Amino acid sequence: MAKVAFLGLGVMGYPMAGHLVAKGHEVTVYNRTEAKAKTWVAEFGGRWGATPRAAAQGAEFVMACVGNDDDLRAVCLGADGAFAGMDRGAIFVDHTTVSAQVTRELSAAATGEGKGFVDAPVSGGQAGAQNGVLSVMCGGAQAEYDRAEPVIAAYARICRRLGDSGAGQIAKMMNQICIAGLVQGLAEALAFGQKAGLDGEAVVEVISQGAAGSWQMANRHKTMLADQFDFGFAVDWMRKDLKICLETADQIGASLPVTALVDQFYKEVQNMGGGRHDTSSLIRRLTR
Incomplete structure (x- = not known):
């Protein structure tokens, strides 16, 4: 069992940190x-720190799940940042979805101080975090990943190292690119079926067992048909992620025409007041 710090107790981090306690880690x-930190301690035990530095002191592993590049820099760097509190040899594990650029920047900073850094963004949403069955995509040195993987396993269904620093974030971008296209295709199919007068649930029962089946279809078709979106991964966060994908595509010379189009569709959903709706709310563009 390990001494672990967890930075960021949002809809993902709160249950993830709880799973670490359940597995016997000191958190x-x-x-x-x-x-929010005091509420977590009241529910799970452990302790809370007033700053990232205070939380990280004495920890063998420091996990983070915050909002964006700037949030990650804020909890890592500076006099009150986690790096200032970490001992040499400790490993920082970042579960935030951020750019590969900031990942490599912070990894270099950590390495320069004799500390490890593993980028480990996750997929599986709030339900995956609550149930401890996230997919975790990792980048970093093999030895550091090997040390961190048994701790990450507290909330992972699958955890894999995919390459050096930044590889986990590139894999997460691929994940979001896939989701964007899948949700748009599902939205179009369900809206098409509604206009044609078919029972969408009955159709999905059939086609989900064939080549069209996907996690999005299995888990989102009912709420999409019911026009319910007050849950799940918010459109605002998806647009943040797709912005990272599109900027990275420009940097490496990749083409993402469908992703760019769906990003604009999500912008329309935001303009309709749906910034905090689940990403499956793309269907509202087609049925309003």
């Missing part, structure tokens, strides 16, 4: 809103 948490 100290940090959250920008202090009351």
Whole structure:
């Protein structure tokens, strides 16, 4: 069992940190809103730190799940950042979806201080975090990954190292590119079926067992047909992720025409007031 710090107790981080306690790890948490950290401690035990540095002191592993590139830099760097509190040889594991550029920047900074860094973005959404069955895509040095993987296993269904620093973030971009296209295709199919007068649930029962089947179809078709989107991964966050994908595509010379189009469709959903809706709310563009 390990001494672990967990930074960021949002819809993902809160249950992920709880799974670490359930597996017997000694956990100290940090959250920008202090009351959330105190609530977590009241539910799971452990301790909370007033700053990332305080939470990270003495920890063998420091996990983070925050919002974006700037949030990640804020919890890592500076006098109150986690790096300032970590011992040499400790490993920082970043579960945030951020750019590969900031990952490599922070990895280099950690390495320069004798600390490890593993980028480990996750997929599986809030339900995956709550049930401890996330897919975790990792980048970093093999030895550091090998040390961190048994700790990550507390909330992972599958965890794999896919290459050097930044590889986990590139894999997460691929994940989001796939989701964007799948959700748009599902939205179009369900809206098409509605206009044609078919029972969408009955159709999905059949086609989900064939080549069209997907996680999105199995888990989102009912709520899409019912026009219910007050849950799940928010459109605002998806647009943040797709912006990273599109910027990276420009940097490496890749073409993402469908992703760029779906990003604009999500912008329309935001303009309709759906920024906090689940990503499956793409269907609202087609049925309003």
